[in-house]
Amino acid sequence: MKRLFRLATGPEDIGRSPGFWGAFAVLILYLFASPLWLGEFEAYNISFYLLNLPLALGLCLLWGYCGVLSFGQVAYFGIAGYVYGIIAGNLVGTGWGPIAGELGGLAACVVVSAVFGYFVFYARVQAWIVPILTLVLTLLLETFLGQTAGYQWRVGNVQLGGYNGMTGIPSFQVGNLVFYGYAFYYFVLVAVVLCYFACRMVVNSHFGKVMLAIREDPLRAELLGYDIRARQLGVFVLASVLAGISGLFYVQWGNYITPSQVGLVSAALPVIWVAVGGRTSLLAVAISTYALNWVNYSLSSAGNQYALVIIGALLVIVMLFFPRGIVVMLAEAGFRGSLARLRAALRLG
Amino acid sequence: MNGAGTYLATRDLAKRFGGIVATEQVSLDIAEGELRCIIGPNGAGKSTLFALLCGIHRPDSGRIFIKEQDVTSLPSFRRVRLGVGLTFQTNRAFHDLNVRQNLEVPMGATGSATHSRSARSEDRYRYALSVFGLDGLRETPARELPHHQLQWLEIAMVLSGGPDILLLDEPTAGMSPEETTQTARVLQHLNDDGLTIVVVEHDIAFVRQVAQRVTVLHQGSVFAEGSIDEITAHDDVRRIYLGQA
Ligand SMILES: Nc1ncnc2c1ncn2[C@@H]1O[C@H](COP(=O)(O)OP(=O)(O)OP(=O)(O)O)[C@@H](O)[C@H]1O
Ligand SMILES: [Mg+2]
Numbered sequence: 165m166k167r168l169f170r171l172a173t174g175p176e177d178i179g180r181s182p183g184f185w186g187a188f189a190v191l192i193l194y195l196f197a198s199p200l201w202l203g204e205f206e207a208y209n210i211s212f213y214l215l216n217l218p219l220a221l222g223l224c225l226l227w228g229y230c231g232v233l234s235f236g237q238v239a240y241f242g243i244a245g246y247v248y249g250i251i252a253g254n255l256v257g258t259g260w261g262p263i264a265g266e267l268g269g270l271a272a273c274v275v276v277s278a279v280f281g282y283f284v285f286y287a288r289v290q291a292w293i294v295p296i297l298t299l300v301l302t303l304l305l306e307t308f309l310g311q312t313a314g315y316q317w318r319v320g321n322v323q324l325g326g327y328n329g330m331t332g333i334p335s336f337q338v339g340n341l342v343f344y345g346y347a348f349y350y351f352v353l354v355a356v357v358l359c360y361f362a363c364r365m366v367v368n369s370h371f372g373k374v375m376l377a378i379r380e381d382p383l384r385a386e387l388l389g390y391d392i393r394a395r396q397l398g399v400f401v402l403a404s405v406l407a408g409i410s411g412l413f414y415v416q417w418g419n420y421i422t423p424s425q426v427g428l429v430s431a432a433l434p435v436i437w438v439a440v441g442g443r444t445s446l447l448a449v450a451i452s453t454y455a456l457n458w459v460n461y462s463l464s465s466a467g468n469q470y471a472l473v474i475i476g477a478l479l480v481i482v483m484l485f486f487p488r489g490i491v492v493m494l495a496e497a498g499f500r501g502s503l504a505r506l507r508a509a510l511r512l513g
Numbered sequence: 514m515n516g517a518g519t520y521l522a523t524r525d526l527a528k529r530f531g532g533i534v535a536t537e538q539v540s541l542d543i544a545e546g547e548l549r550c551i552i553g554p555n556g557a558g559k560s561t562l563f564a565l566l567c568g569i570h571r572p573d574s575g576r577i578f579i580k581e582q583d584v585t586s587l588p589s590f591r592r593v594r595l596g597v598g599l600t601f602q603t604n605r606a607f608h609d610l611n612v613r614q615n616l617e618v619p620m621g622a623t624g625s626a627t628h629s630r631s632a633r634s635e636d637r638y639r640y641a642l643s644v645f646g647l648d649g650l651r652e653t654p655a656r657e658l659p660h661h662q663l664q665w666l667e668i669a670m671v672l673s674g675g676p677d678i679l680l681l682d683e684p685t686a687g688m689s690p691e692e693t694t695q696t697a698r699v700l701q702h703l704n705d706d707g708l709t710i711v712v713v714e715h716d717i718a719f720v721r722q723v724a725q726r727v728t729v730l731h732q733g734s735v736f737a738e739g740s741i742d743e744i745t746a747h748d749d750v751r752r753i754y755l756g757q758a
Contacts, residue, residue: 370621377618380607387567388619388674389593 172361174368176229176376178445178495195353199346207349208417213457214352215413218359220437220453221446222406227435228443229367230399231291231379236298237407237434239305242426243276244269244408245415246309246324249333253322262337262416270408277404278397285393285400291382302426309423329422336416343416352413359406363446366402375399407434429472433460436475440482442489451491519581520545520678520709521597526565526575527733528558535561537733539575543678548704549711550720552744553730554753559713560602562730563680567599568592598676602683602713606655606667613651615666616642619674634675637703641669644699661692668699678709685719697722717745 173180179188199207219241227233248265255261284297313326324330336343336351343351366372377385378392386392415421424430434453441452456475463471486493521543528535536558543549551559564570566577568589576585579595587595607615642648645665650658655666664684671679681700685693697719704710704723714720720727720741727744729737737743737750744750 370617373614373618376610376614377607380609381605383569384601384605384607385618386589387569387593387599388670389590391588391590 168365171365171368174364176367176372177364177447178492179447192357196350199349204345207346209461211349211352211413211417212461213454214356215417216410216434216437216457217356217450217453218406218413219410219434220449221359221363222403223434223438224443224446224449225363225366225375225406226399226403227438228445228449229372229379230375230396231382232396232400233291233295233435234298234400234403235295235431235435236300236302237403238426238430239298239302240273240277240404240407241411241414241430242302242305242309242421242423243272244411245333245421245425246330247272248412248415249330249421250319250322252334253330253332254320256334259337259339262334265334266336266412269412270405273404273408273411274401277401281397281400281404285396288393299428299431302431303428306423306427309426325422327423329420329424330415331420333415333419333421335419336412348417352417355409355413359409360446360450363406367446371395371398433475436479440479440490442486442492444488445492445495448489448491448495452489518545519543520547520579521566521711522578522581523562523566524576524578526562526572526577528561528565528570528572534733536565536572536730539730539733539735541728541735543709543711545709546704546707547709548700548723548725550724550727550741551711551713551730552715552717552720552727553736557730558733559730560682561733563599563682563713566592566680567597593674593676596675596677597680598671598674598678599680600664600667600671600682600684602686604660604663604667606663606670608656608663609654611652611654612647612658612666615655615670616647616651616673619670631675633707634672637706637708638669638672638675640702640706641665641672641699644695644702645669661688661696664688665696672703676708678711679703681710681712683713683715685714685716690718693719694722 173185179185198210202210219237223234223237226237246269248262248269250265251268252261252265255264280301284294289297309324310327312324313328315323317324317326322330336348341347367375374385374390374395377388378390378395382392411421411425414425433456437453437456438449440456441448441450443449456478459478460471460475463474468474482490519542521541523539523541526539527537539558539562541562551562553559561570565572568584568587568591572585576583578584579592579597582595584592584595607618610618645662645668647662647666647669650662655663658666664687668679668681668684679700684700685696688696693716700710700712701723712723724741727739727741728735729744729747729750731753736753737747739747
């Protein structure tokens with residue numbers, strides 16, 4: 165227990181002081197209590213901002229901590245979503261269909277990412293090729309799903325639906341308890357907090373230090389005795405499962421999915437969330453992902469057609485002025501500022 | 514060293530890069546517990562030899578043995594787990610990590626395999642930390658260390674993995690005479706403690722201070738081998754190497 169606590173609060177993320185953990189606890193309590201005053205519709209919207217966090221945290225681990233940029237994490241988002249839709253859709257009325265769907269969706273993510281990642285990492289392709297290969301995979305998936313419009317493209321009684329996508333995907337359900345509205349909000353909130361702590365434990369474990377070493381200098385890391393191919397593959401599969409978790413939540417939230425969820429724009433978004441916050445910090449990425457999803461969703465549901473343009477412009481501005489990510493750089497500045505203030509106070513005192 | 518077994522051996526190692534012959538027919542025997550210096554002019558193939566020993570490059574022909582096991586086709590990380598530790602000619606400590614992280618990364622790599630960090634290698638590591646003055650600098654980012662300490666950090670980092678043989682590629686390059694002497698003293702102490710060490714060096718004063726045996730590489734081949742006195746007395750060696758230095 166103590167060990168777990170140390171892992172979760174270890175040094176490999178911003179936010180380590182007692183003050184931080186106090187604020188963190190207040191935030192969590194606030195989020196748990198907010199259904200008391202939030203309408204069910206607002207809770208439903210917040211669920212959407214939250215459900216993208218695992219996808220972003222996975223990319224943060226893979227890119228920020230391990231140095232492998234995947235431009236195609238949405239492939240696993242989509243795979244999990246579609247597989248869930250197929251399984252749960254065929255088991256409607258059983259009560260355990262959604263759980264089977266979740267397990268099936270995540271298993272599919274593990275298998276696909278392990279096989280694909282094996283070829284990428286064990287072939288020791290150069291680092292700059294990885295984003296291209298991962299992007300190509302997700303675009304292939306989009307193309308494939310896009311041509312599944314005909315009636316022959318159905319699995320059991322679920323239609324894949326081509327570019328119109330798969331509709332009527334069941335909400336999450338355990339026995340008779342269906343998760344929508346507030347229940348779904350709590351379901352996502354708990355899962356996301358757990359994902360954050362799990363990632364924080366990973367980066368503070370010894371495995372996490374080796375990830376940093378691989379990011380810094382793969383050859384040096386290998387010459388300290390690590391099979392870097394296996395390590396990179398492991399992180400890639402983990403990131404893909406996290407992307408899959410977001411995909412599951414997404415289809416349970418909206419009850420539909422279309423091939424554009426694995427298309428080019430969708431593929432770029434997680435990279436933007438992670439870059440804007442600062443890819444070397446899980447917390448920064450969590451904050452920026454929530455904020456950018458809120459901005460995007462608020463703009464586009466207000467009928468603004470330029471939501472993506474605004475998000476893109478934001479990326480450019482942040483990269484110009486905060487190349488290591490806005491949250492990371494502000495946090496460092498704040499930390500230095502308070503150190504300086506402390507020193508000044510001590511000198512006066 | 515008499516009677517000790519051979520720790521590392523190569524037979525007729527050859528490696529070409531395009532038309533350039535980097536090493537040719539290199540056969541070496543490093544005894545357990547030996548401290549060997551390898552010298553030779555620029556481009557003689559010294560770094561290439563190390564890269565072959567560690568599996569960074571595959572030889573075009575020839576074989577490599579560690580403790581009589583043929584490792585010629587083993588990947589790098591497996592050779593490290595058998596006990597090989599390398600520092601690079603250009604420093605490759607993790608500059609953006611702090612000293613603590615640099616030193617913690619190698620722990621646990623070798624322990625999981627055939628080779629485990631013994632009490633003895635633990636002692637060597639502790640010793641290196643204190644003589645290199647790294648003990649008090651744990652949270653310092655590596656890139657803020659002065660050059661010589663960065664070199665020492667990479668040595669300490671490799672020792673942290675608990676190797677049986679250290680391959681050091683010009684460890685004192687860019688150091689002041691005092692720092693070089695200090696490094697030589699530390700290496701000698703580690704060697705007295707039983708660690709096998711192979712050092713590529715240009716600095717003859719350093720070589721004089723530490724080496725038991727010296728191997729001269731020239732144009733990819735072993736040109737001469739012997740004690741430092743034999744080597745410095747060797748006319749051809751003086752001509753090709755010492756004359757230039
Ligand atoms: N990766 C490579 N690709 C092409 N040629 C190479 C490569 N590595 C080394 N060489 C060539 O092989 C020869 C031996 O190089 P090596 O680096 O082993 O020499 P060295 O003895 O370490 O020299 P120095 O004292 O300058 O470090 C040189 O001619 C060099 O240009
Ligand atoms: Mg060299």
